[in-house]
Amino acid sequence: MKLSGRTVLVTGGTRGIGLALTRRLVGLGARVVAVGRDPGGLAGLTAAFGDRVSAEALDLSDHSAVDAFTDGLPDRHPGLSVVVNNAGVQNLTDFLTGDPADLRPLLRRELAVNLDAVITLSTGFLPHLRGLPSAAIVNISSGLAVAPKPSAPVYCAAKSAVRTFTRALRYQCEDTAPGIRVMDAILPLVDTDMTAGRGRGKISPDETARAVIAGMERERSEIYVGKAGLLPALMRIAPSVGYRALRHG
Template sequence: MSGDSGAVLAPPGVQRDGGWATRGRLAGHVAIVTGGTRGLGLAMATAFLQEGASVICAARRETSLADLTAVHGDRVRVATVDVCSAESVQSLMDGAMRQFGRVDILVSNAGVSRNGKIVDLGEREWREVLDTNLTGAFHCTKYVVPCMDAAGGGRIINISAGMSSRVAPGAAAYSASKAALEMFTRASAVELAKKGILVNCIAPGFVNTGMYEPLRDDERLRSRYERMMVSGRPGEPSEVAAAAVFLASAEGSYVNGHVLEVNGGLLWS
């Protein structure tokens, strides 16, 4: 990036302010991962920790992450947040600043899916999906910007899905929310670039956790969707997490406004 845009992240091995440790591609950086206490969110949080970051795992329900804390100590924090609430998200950001004094990385991963064909889908379910998947990312982006601006820049990673661009009956709400999230990512990237904040999106395919679990346990559905997987298998959470580390690290410093599909090759008909 050009010198006048501000350094977003220090190169690997370069010590940051305050005497942070220098090991790992994300050493000295602070990350917030929403939906970060289980599934894909937990995998990304774990990968960030392994690369030296301090991580706040935020979710609606209080969860103990004793295993992570035992390994990474005070670099792991757990916070409760409802991304549908602007006040809750603002409180999350304020807490992060009190605890760590900075926020360098945000992963908007919290999401829900409510299946139902349009004629059967209730307005409540529709609003829940849009409020969580899209408005939640809006809240997180809006309220993290002052934190990142104060630090001279940052990285925002939104988590979309393969179904953002592929049609499936009964997935209108989920697909619409993720397609809109991808355009929100591009718009955010344009608006925030001058602040040194890069905004990108990861669109996973079938990943062996979370929403894939009902398919994995249903032989009929599993065989149907396995035919669409060019790689012959679902992805592992660690493979998506590796993409998130890339986008959050110095290696991703010239990637902005991009939707990265991590799906092993995904056919659709």
């Protein structure tokens, strides 16, 4: 899959992994539709990349706004052929000490951004994408989808659901829309604002973006990045070790 000349949607495109993806895609000759909530970050993208980036303000936790965005984007960007669902939020949650009433709105937003928006964008663009000779949907998941950590149970559950959804959508596209490649990028711990002050052995957003894009170019159904590549064998041979490693990672 050549990315030069394509129009690529990247959610969470103003920070962290999304910003690194945007930079690399522009460098490869793609045009990026970058989605984010921060007006300053969006303005910075257009200032840096000019007409190579189209900045779209969107709150992915707002169901109505996501629906309207999904319905209208193909008319504004008819060249759209790749969708990268990268945006994510993570709340550290202790259900035994936190107030359930206080936690509910945070966790519902977490599910909206990490799962509902991914499903809406992935499926909402299908009528447009299936009319193209070549297209792709890339959903960013995590090693925590395979083996969860106790401090972010809803994030882990959402990422696990994204992996299952992505595989099932891939099956459907293979059967009836083979021009659409559906890919799952499984990440290790990445050094972003979301992980500040947590964990060790992080990789950089740029290293992550480089690996994800390489997997896209090779049309890999599953793109394991960094140490996440050890998970399939580890969970097959010694699942208890895998669960323990991520539980305390």
